[in-house]
Amino acid sequence: MAAQMTATKVPEVRDITRIERIGAHSHIRGLGLDDALEPRQVCQGMVGQLAARRAAGIILEMIKDGHIAGRAVLIAGQPGTGKTAIAMGIAQSLGQDTPFTAIAGSEIFSLEMSKTEALSQAFRKAIGVRIKEETEIIEGEVVEIQIDRPATGTGTKVGKLTLKTTEMETIYDLGSKMIESLSKERVQAGDVITIDKATGKINKLGRSFTRARDYDAMGAQTQFVQCPEGELQKRKEVVHTVSLHEIDVINSRTQGFLALFSGDTGEIKSEVREQINAKVSEWREEGKAEIIPGVLFIDEVHMLDMECFSFLNRALESDLSPVLIMATNRGITRIRGTNYQSPHGIPIDLLDRLIIIATSPYSEKETRQILKIRYEEEDVELSEEALTVLTRIGLETSLRYAIQLISTAGVVCRKRGGTEVQVEDIKRVYSLFLDESRSSQYMKEYQDSFLFNETQAAQMDTS
Ligand SMILES: Nc1ncnc2c1ncn2[C@@H]1O[C@H](COP(=O)(O)OP(=O)(O)OP(=O)(O)O)[C@@H](O)[C@H]1O
Numbered sequence: 001m002a003a004q005m006t007a008t009k010v011p012e013v014r015d016i017t018r019i020e021r022i023g024a025h026s027h028i029r030g031l032g033l034d035d036a037l038e039p040r041q042v043c044q045g046m047v048g049q050l051a052a053r054r055a056a057g058i059i060l061e062m063i064k065d066g067h068i069a070g071r072a073v074l075i076a077g078q079p080g081t082g083k084t085a086i087a088m089g090i091a092q093s094l095g096q097d098t099p100f101t102a103i104a105g106s107e108i109f110s111l112e113m114s115k116t117e118a119l120s121q122a123f124r125k126a127i128g129v130r131i132k133e134e135t136e137i138i139e140g141e142v143v144e145i146q147i148d149r150p151a152t153g154t155g156t157k158v159g160k161l162t163l164k165t166t167e168m169e170t171i172y173d174l175g176s177k178m179i180e181s182l183s184k185e186r187v188q189a190g191d192v193i194t195i196d197k198a199t200g201k202i203n204k205l206g207r208s209f210t211r212a213r214d215y216d217a218m219g220a221q222t223q224f225v226q227c228p229e230g231e232l233q234k235r236k237e238v239v240h241t242v243s244l245h246e247i248d249v250i251n252s253r254t255q256g257f258l259a260l261f262s263g264d265t266g267e268i269k270s271e272v273r274e275q276i277n278a279k280v281s282e283w284r285e286e287g288k289a290e291i292i293p294g295v296l297f298i299d300e301v302h303m304l305d306m307e308c309f310s311f312l313n314r315a316l317e318s319d320l321s322p323v324l325i326m327a328t329n330r331g332i333t334r335i336r337g338t339n340y341q342s343p344h345g346i347p348i349d350l351l352d353r354l355i356i357i358a359t360s361p362y363s364e365k366e367t368r369q370i371l372k373i374r375y376e377e378e379d380v381e382l383s384e385e386a387l388t389v390l391t392r393i394g395l396e397t398s399l400r401y402a403i404q405l406i407s408t409a410g411v412v413c414r415k416r417g418g419t420e421v422q423v424e425d426i427k428r429v430y431s432l433f434l435d436e437s438r439s440s441q442y443m444k445e446y447q448d449s450f451l452f453n454e455t456q457a458a459q460m461d462t463s
């Protein structure tokens, strides 16, 4: 089992947000806090919402310390007040090794597996296991590389590599693969290198001090290192981080590790999970592995139903639990699938375990700042007056609607041959695209001509 596991690395969740270049939150690069965890008014793409960012900063600090596994946080506030943005800010500020998994409450209903299985997988994606392993390496200073090219010009190359330490010198035979990696890494005589014996991976540590005086092939950033001491062959400790979910998938016999790439993981048997939990805790006791509780973010958490909430309650009590962050914009509403009303549509027993961060609507100045950051992110130029108009729209309709108008106004502006969006472009797109309140107004006026019209449908229902 161990050999299989160490062959893969954690695919970074954060990579996904990087691919989506101008997604809704691509301007967010962190929580924008200073060293004392105080939020700066505008920093790392974040504007205002100071109290919530300060609170998120404290949570972030606790996550980094690894102290709050099994805790749950709820970010609650009106639509468009930056709840998802704050969660993304937390994700950006976590270290490379701390897993962050984000799902939307509705997602778990559309997968081809049970709701609780989908939640289990999400939980286990958010728990990292740092595995320590010893590997054998060869570490030494290159004395000479000798490559024999076949006289015909084709066929396999062969060669010899001479490595030394302060105490010994050995000649190694080189195959064509090693020759290729040596030339790819531009290894020369005088370099200190390591070669992983299992994988053949070559790593250049720097130039040997003994060569400090040859100034051929030396750039300003050349790093000098000592010629290694002792034996050429050494054992070295390497560390990989994988998520519990990846270990599950690799070890579930029916799927194999290819499932990790196809994403087609299916349901994982509970026996597999139990075995893995047992194995991981064994490794922990032996000091071979360390658990890194990451973050599971469930957006639109009011979309979950009773069954899911009860799963969350229980999962938070397990000693292999990440930090759960949830977000909702609902007030007092029905818990999905029941007739009970509850704050945020979350059962009281779960609410009781949460710490709640509230977000509040933005001022005019803040709205203007956010819009400014957004148009810079989308590479659209806006005149001062256009920004003022857009800010008004943002305040009177919604921040999201105003953000949407930026790119559409950009297109309209380009079409008329302009380079900077003017008030007229904003007016144009404002008349072309309805915001929520104008759209409802329109519906009310023309409701009879729509298909499936039911006036009650105006009352929002989440189930
Ligand atoms: N404080 C902020 N600084 C910078 N950008 C922000 C801030 N708050 C919100 N935004 C941006 O405004 C848009 C709407 O915010 P977001 O999606 O986070 O709202 P939300 O609270 O999650 O709303 P909903 O309840 O509808 O899900 C996003 O593009 C977001 O990145």
Ligand SMILES: [Mg+2]
Binding pocket: 083, 084, 085, 299, 327
């Ligand atoms: Mg949101």
